[in-house]
Amino acid sequence: MKETDHLPPALEDVLAGVRQLAHNSADLTIGRVTVGDIPCALLTCEGMVSQTAAAELLIAPLTAMPSCPDAAALFTSIRTRHMMALDRPTAYTYADLFGLVHAGFAVLCAEGAGEALGFGLQGYERRGVTEPMGEASLLGGHEGLTESVRTNMAMLRRRMKTPRLTYELRRMGTLSRTDVCLCWLTDRADPALVRRVREQIAAAQPETVLTPGYVMPFLEAHGGGLFDTVGYTERPDVLAARLLEGRIAVLIDGMPQALTVPRLFVESFQSIDDHSFKPWYATFLRWMKYAAFLIALLLPALYVAVSMHHPELLERTLLLLLTAAEADEPLSLPLEGLGVLVMYEIVREAGLRLPKVVGGAVSIVAGIIIGDAAVASGLVSTPMLTMTAIAVTAGFIVPDLAPAIAVLRIAFLLAGGLWGLTGIALLGLAVLFRLCATEGMGYPLTAPVTPFHLRGMRDVATRVGFLRMQHGGFNVREYREGGAR
């Protein structure tokens, strides 16, 4: 018996096959019932079907059906005269049947049919719509995407009531058979990009899809390195905005994030609130974020490099102050900085992984230990701690880049400590080259800064007024360079 086998006509053979293939799985329920004087069985997966809907919309009408001469007549009658569910696919093989049962359908098998009828009555437990955890907004909506792909599709549709918004549902994962939905605006997205994303998803055959990380590698550029070439968002309004700019989104069942391609580096500095604030304030915020990124990346390294190797750059009073603070420290500046940064990463990770109640306590204890005891005991100097704290706080402003910042900050610190400004300059240039070389699906990550696109700069160097922005008709397709490097 194989999953690809066709369903036999005899009901007992069908049920025997189902039991054998499912190895009598405990969550498979088989309810025998006679419908229209024909012996039938209703197959469901426990916890996946809404009991109320099944009882009211399916079982009650089925049991009240008039007598039918055979299974074919019964199924025809159900298909043409009864509206028991909106989604009523037919299964011809065991694979189809299991696909439906495991997706929360109630599946009706009848004696002599050779096929089975599915009824979309899904009713599994799901989390409601809540505020997104990572993308809070002051002036925008407070709805975040949920784990249900269909809920997410509906949330997006509510914001884009146009037939040009197209959804394409696919299955991904040889074992998990996870629903993956591609969505795009037909008049905005580049058809070549749509084709390419579709091909990449079709070619990807992981066993299961449990986090966005299972799908992202199939959409990412080769050798993307430190910087992501796939964007993600938890907000349906941000998702709608990205689709409007010609991007393609991938919604994955079980994940409250949508992946978007192509991604631009400047997206990390943009937020939905930028479009709610006055342009001058949004522009100010934008530049503050750019500065924060550089501070987060370079401040500890510059402090170490200048203090150790180029003290002549410092003003005399500041130099004396730093000399006094560092005079009694047992560790060298780079080691001090490295220690504080590694400690911060440990505390952050601990706070993230532990239960919330304990996580808060960890943060307090770590804060006291690092902030007070380490300084008091003379292990860490106050200026070093201050520089690190400023850098870490600045990094919070661009959470999308947190992984790259965490690693590069330490690399710059070591380069600055070992080789001074020379080391920082050389490493900076290497990072710049890697960033500039990164492309996702033929779109340079660093556009519109380099390659330079003047029209794109109105939402990068500044944030022009919405009236002007509305007339722009901007599309990310303008940035496409295409081809392989």
Place this chain on the structure above:
Amino acid sequence: MRQILRPGQLFALLTVAGVWQIVCLPEQARGVMGYAGALAIQVLLLIPAMLLIGQGRPFEDVIERKKPIGWTMIGYCILWGARTLTQLRTAVPTRMQTVPGRGTTAVLLLVTVLYTATIGIRAAGRSAPPVLAVALVSAIVLTVGAWRRADLDALTLRVDVPAAAAYVAGTGEAALLWPLAGRTGRGAVRAGMAYLAVRCLLCVGMTVLCLTAGGRLTQGAYPFFTLAALSQPLQGQRADALFILVFMMLAVMQLTLFAGTAAHLARVMHPRLRGTAAAALAGMLLLTLLPADVIETAATSLLPAAAGLLPAATLAAAASRRRAVA
């Protein structure tokens, strides 16, 4: 074939390389007027290349059929890369106090160039605008710091022929205009003209600063470094360490330009070749074993041939072919 560089990137890349040459100018001009003549000579030299670019005849198409031309240009790039390395060898130890020792600095620089050149000339083109921006900001900082000492009476407008000749002889990157222009046509021509103008303006600006703010102090070797030492825009004791950042970036960009172009041209002729950037860099290092004046003479002698004669010969060959067909 996919376009390698956009006109703006071509401009930025060549200008960054030009800034490096200005930074490494060994002598200060006694007057600023000579640069006008130098600019005119450069424009004349590049006219054949610009005509070819304007006609939409990419260098890649030519070398696919005539490989010796491609290999000549690769040799030129390696030679000029070697010249850059000798410039570094002579300028850095005497004029700049880099933190790592001389050997460590050289190793770090070469490792970085190997990485950047391997990534490719397109990445170099995209990286060039930010680096140029950093260089221009540094130039402003330098000017602000030096301007306090400026004495405009010291400015002389006379023509300094040797300085102008040295300026033209240092324009090695100009020969790469045609190889890197691709099919951008008039855009690349405009980029080339803008590069020549901006390079000349920057050189004039530095000479003005040297003459007015530096006076006799900058008349020794490597005026930029003396000027950097004189210019103290911050309230610290000395700010010239800041220029190490820019100097290192420019050095990497310059070497990447030559190594990356050589690697790119080699791959155009032989697509299956691997490790071309590393080979180009190794070639540059090998050449540095020669005496510095031999490299200097060879590089400056080849410049007119690569920048002017090669495109002119290509133009003439195309014209004679057209006549033969007619």
